[in-house]
Amino acid sequence: NAGVMQNPxxxxxxxxxxxxxxxxxxxxxxxxxxxxxxxxxxxxxMVYLQKENIIDESGMPKExxxxxxxxxxxxxLRIQQVVRxxxxxxxxxxxxxxxxxxFGNGTxxxxx
Amino acid sequence: SQKIEQNxxxxxxxxxxxxxxxxxxxxxxxxxxQWYRQDPGRGPVxxxxxxxxxxxxxxxxxxxxxxxxxxxxxxxxxxxxxADSATYLCALDSSGGGADGLTFxxxxxxxxxx
Numbered sequence: 001n002a003g004v005m006q007n008p009x010x011x012x013x014x015x016x017x018x019x020x021x022x023x024x025x026x027x028x029x030x031x032x033x034x035x036x037x038x039x040x041x042x043x044x045x046m047v048y049l050q051k052e053n054i055i056d057e058s059g060m061p062k063e064x065x066x067x068x069x070x071x072x073x074x075x076x077l078r079i080q081q082v083v084r085x086x087x088x089x090x091x092x093x094x095x096x097x098x099x100x101x102x103f104g105n106g107t108x109x110x111x112x
Numbered sequence: 113s114q115k116i117e118q119n120x121x122x123x124x125x126x127x128x129x130x131x132x133x134x135x136x137x138x139x140x141x142x143x144x145x146q147w148y149r150q151d152p153g154r155g156p157v158x159x160x161x162x163x164x165x166x167x168x169x170x171x172x173x174x175x176x177x178x179x180x181x182x183x184x185x186x187x188x189x190x191x192x193x194x195a196d197s198a199t200y201l202c203a204l205d206s207s208g209g210g211a212d213g214l215t216f217x218x219x220x221x222x223x224x225x226x
Contacts, residue, residue: 004155033214042116042218043156043201091155100146101214103155 002027005074006092006104013082013111021077021107025094032075033093033101034060034067043091049075082111114139116217118202124223125192133187133220135202142204145178145185150199150219159200160187192224 005024013019025032030051035043045059049069060067064082069075079086089108093101117136125131135145144163148156162169162178162185169176175188189196199219 035216040218043216045215093155100158100161101148101156103148103157105153105155 004092004094004102004104006090006107008107009105011107011109013109015083015111016081019079019082019086019109019111021079021090021092021109023075023077023092023094023104025075025092026096026102029094029096029102031095031097032069033095034075034077035091035093037089037091037106046077046090079109082109084111087111114215116140116202116204116215118200118217119220120218122221122223124225127192127194127224127226129192131189131192131196131222131224133200133222135185135187135217137183137204140183140204141180144205145176146203146214147174147176147185147187148201148203148216150201156201156216189222194224194226197222197224 004026007022011019032049034046036046037043047060047067048056051069052071064080066078087110089106091103091106093103095101115138119134144161146161147159149159150156160169160171160174160176162176164180173190177186185202199221201216201219203214203216205214
């Protein structure tokens with residue numbers, strides 16, 4: 001069974017560009033979470049989605065950030081007009097019902 | 113406000129000894145607590161889950177305790193090995209149940225020296 005797949009592993013964007021991060025959950029998992037991690041910082045919750053629905057987006061900035069988990073295809077975290085402060089590792093995790101989280105290996109976003 | 117505290121300094125342990133990591137929390141009443149391991153450049157990997165009505169949980173060389181009075185969990189690795197070197201994260205559910213809204217501590221970096 002494939003685990004959570006995230007791509008790309010590394011993404012470099014210039015200020016003002018858009019970043020699209022993709023996450024394919026474990027097969028059969030319908031819950032997807034996005035976390036952000038800065039060096040020496042803990043994982044910060046951003047958003048929780050189930051198929052086609054955003055359940056909790058309390059950790060996601062109101063502007064420039066959006067997330068979706070369509071009926072078909074991967075979950076997408078989209079950051080518009082990136083700024084240097086968006087540079088971080090973004091982790092996706094999936095679960096089924098109340099099971100523990102399965103994490104991907106992250107996308108490292110660098111904004112130049 | 114809710115807070116999770118783990119030792120921010122690296123923990124150096126000699127191979128073969130027991131490593132003990134601490135997770136303290138305030139302003140939470142979690143239904144369960146989880147421990148994850150994270151290696152450099154990788155995502156966290158789930159290790160153990162302990163519920164509020166459980167005092168202790170074991171899995172191979174790992175043992176977790178959960179004291180809801182002290183608001184503390186201890187994570188033990190017995191007969192430690194250099195391969196156990198990693199950052200260990202504790203996580204609490206902030207919603208009273210379910211996988212949504214897990215909140216993570218910053219983690220403790222464990223180094224097992226041969």
